[in-house]
Amino acid sequence: MNMLTAVARELIGLFVDDGSLALAILAVVMLAAVAVALLPDVPLLAGAILLFGCLGVLLANLATAVRRR
Amino acid sequence: MENWLHVGPATTAAFLASLVEAVEALTIVLAVATVRGWRPAGLGAIGGLIVLALIVAGLGPLLDLIPLHLLQLAIGVLLLLFGMRWLRKAALRAAGIIPLHDEAAAFATETAELREQASRQAARLDWLAGLASFKAVLLEGLEVVFIVIAVSAGRGLLVAASAGALAACLLVAGIGFAVHRPLARVPENTLKFAVGVMLSAFGVFWTGEGLGVPWPGADLAIVAFAALFLMAGLGALTLARRASVEVVS
Numbered sequence: 089m090n091m092l093t094a095v096a097r098e099l100i101g102l103f104v105d106d107g108s109l110a111l112a113i114l115a116v117v118m119l120a121a122v123a124v125a126l127l128p129d130v131p132l133l134a135g136a137i138l139l140f141g142c143l144g145v146l147l148a149n150l151a152t153a154v155r156r157r
Numbered sequence: 158m159e160n161w162l163h164v165g166p167a168t169t170a171a172f173l174a175s176l177v178e179a180v181e182a183l184t185i186v187l188a189v190a191t192v193r194g195w196r197p198a199g200l201g202a203i204g205g206l207i208v209l210a211l212i213v214a215g216l217g218p219l220l221d222l223i224p225l226h227l228l229q230l231a232i233g234v235l236l237l238l239f240g241m242r243w244l245r246k247a248a249l250r251a252a253g254i255i256p257l258h259d260e261a262a263a264f265a266t267e268t269a270e271l272r273e274q275a276s277r278q279a280a281r282l283d284w285l286a287g288l289a290s291f292k293a294v295l296l297e298g299l300e301v302v303f304i305v306i307a308v309s310a311g312r313g314l315l316v317a318a319s320a321g322a323l324a325a326c327l328l329v330a331g332i333g334f335a336v337h338r339p340l341a342r343v344p345e346n347t348l349k350f351a352v353g354v355m356l357s358a359f360g361v362f363w364t365g366e367g368l369g370v371p372w373p374g375a376d377l378a379i380v381a382f383a384a385l386f387l388m389a390g391l392g393a394l395t396l397a398r399r400a401s402v403e404v405v406s
Contacts, residue, residue: 098296103238109245113237117364124368135370139361139382143389146241146357150248150393154400157254 109149116141166379167308168321170355174304175325177348178297183333184260185293188267193286201290208291209298220306230367232307233360239303240356244390247350252397257346301326308359354390358382 104110116138123134182202190198220228249255267289274285301322309318362379365372372378 094292099299103235103242105242106245109241110238113241114234117234117237120364120370121368124370131368131370132373134368135365135372138365138368138370139385142237142241142357142361143385146245146386147389147393149245150397153245153249153254154252154397157400 106149106153108152109145112145112149113142116145164314164317166355166359166376166383167314167318170308170321170352170359171301171305171318172321172325173348174352174356175301175322176329177345177352178300179326179329180260180345181263182293182297183329184263185267186290187333187337188264188271189286189290192268192271193283197283197287198290201287201292202294204287205291205294205298208295209302212299213302226367226369228367229363233363233365233367235303236307236356236360236363238360239307240353240358240360242353243349244353244357244386247346247353248390248394248397250346251350251394252400254397260345304356307363308356350390354383354386357386 119141120134120138123137124131127133186198186202189201223231246255250257271286271289305315305318305322309315358379361382362372374381
């Protein structure tokens, strides 16, 4: 049982390390999905939200980590 | 040239990511072999590889049952979570904000733990040592499998990505068994940074494909995304290093 719990914890840890980073990424993906649903004629807008949203999330998260130090 | 642009990013990402994972697994297997010999280390590692093969054989065909857009979206999001986590960590490590991962230290910790277990329960130690080796190969192997599937799924690149991953694993195993030491001189953080950049780029691409975004340039968009993530990562790293130096001084 301990082994299974350890494996499950490790598997979750592969994707979620800093909870705020994971949540922010999911928020960007949801925003892009909303853009696709509301403006299906401009799908590239969702692409731009996704790309620049992820880049922004990365930079903001790193800046916060540096400031916290 | 066009073929390499199609196959290259997936193969390179699988090779580099597998290099990192194989180095980490090798450290634990070597620690087990140092403390208890090659028998439990080897049996544990082989057991891990067999379970991995069973997981791939069992789950692989199920992937074909999932609608392509759903698969792309799910894998894209997982790649974003996985890749950006690696990129963030590698940038923070390179800037000195968090300590670097040290294979020599990981080896020392693992051997110390196994020796401590030996003093407490000698009879069960071979089994426990084998289990440590098994767990390392299984967990690091699962990451390799995920990366291979993620960078190749739905694009007919499974063989190329698998070949990249297999080459990395064989290379690390060969060098590890030849030198009998953890590969502490592999520039692991630089590799993680590079892989983080590539997986993040794949993540944006797949998530967009899953949402129905028609990326300009098709596959070539991945290279452009990787360039943007690289610039953002390096820019953040430079600023973090500067801030780190200011704090120290």
